[in-house]
Amino acid sequence: MAPPPAAKNLSEPSPEVHAPVKKRRVAKPKRKAAPAEHGDAHAGAHLASEAQQVRGVVDAIVEANARYMKSHDKAYFERFAEHQSPRATVVTCSDSRVQTNAFHADAVNDLFMVRDIGNQLATAEGSVEYGVRHLHTPLLIIIGHAACGAIKAASGDYGALEPAIRKELATIDIPKGIDPTNGALLNVNNQVETAIMTYAGEVEAGKLAVLGAFYDFRNDLKQGYGKLVITNLNGETDPAKIREMTRAGQFFKYSFMK
Structure with a gap:
């Protein structure tokens, strides 16, 4: 008998699911003139802070969903599937x-x-x-x-x-x-x-x-x-x-x- 599949980490994106994507031509945004070095450092720090904030939100949503899945069995979802x-x-x-x-x-x-x-x-x-x-x-x-x-x-x-x-x-x-x-x-x-x-x-x-x-x-x-x-x-x-x-x-x- 084959061994049972390893448990999946539900907090990570599933590599098995690929959403269909329609290719579109997206106009590239016009780049403004490069700011001074001090401005570059400030902008970089701001982007890093925003990226960290987004990551925190995504992590919280995915973890909340994992808890929700754990607290509701298959029968619960079958009622309205x-x-x-x-x-x-x-x-x-x-x-x-x-x-x-x-x-x-x-x-x-x-x-x-x-x-x-x-x-x-x-x-x-x-x-x-x-x-x-x-x-x-x-x-x-x-x-x-x-x-x-x-x-x-x-x-x-x-x-x-x-x-x-x-x-x-x-x-x-x-x-x-x-x-x-x-x-x-x-x-x-x-x-x-x-x-x-x-x-x-x-x-x-x-x-x-x-x-x-x-x-x-x-x-x-x-x-x-x-x-x-x-x-x-x-x-x-x-x-x-x-x-x-x-x-x-x-x-x-x-x-x-x-």
């Missing part, structure tokens, strides 16, 4: 401080996550539509957050930013100079309203609830650090009425529906 059935479509901000594990249990096929700057529908239409109309999630959640850079930028002068960023900020409809927290809350309400109109067919058929929330990692709303505060339910923004609706399980109740 061929299909997904998420319980909700979630649109939240790309901001790294929005930690999805703060409101996402480690459940199989739990949430269909969509992330962009400003947690908006306009720049992620295809992804959101896929979750609502192809995966048929009965719940669409829009999650804004404290200290949102997109909200701060959209409420100010962002004309000097790159065109691609300006394009995404332009679809965040909030007043100039608005308080960042109020701006984030208003943006959530705007996104909920947009979702209700976009998916009117699902809403009117009682197949989709739209919920707005604010992830408060700074305790700006004074309800606790890290609190996910529900601020809008199907267009209703009054906190007392939202509490009443959630307690009664009226997640498909809309004010315009009798």
